[in-house]
Amino acid sequence: MSKTTLKVNNNGSLRIEGDFEIVDKDGNAYDLGGRDVISLCRCGLSANKPFCDGSHRNHFEHDAIAFALPPKKV
DSSP: OOOOEEEEOTTSOEEEESSOOOBOTTSOBOOOTTOSEEEEOSSSOOTTTTBOOSTTTTTOOOOOOOOOOOOOOO
16 A cells, blocks of 8 residues: 655645545545545635635645644643
């Protein structure tokens, strides 16, 4: 099984690569048509949510720079 990678793109989508499954709120799996790479919408403008259709172009700005979260609360 390959490692799953989720990449936060600058000014755009979340790109998922590897072995993964995407399910709706009821746990039903989306039919990904055999794809092992997809992009998810972050801007809310896609007509194909939860998948990205490129609608974010010129309407969404975010510099994707990694940072550390604060320690988990116990």
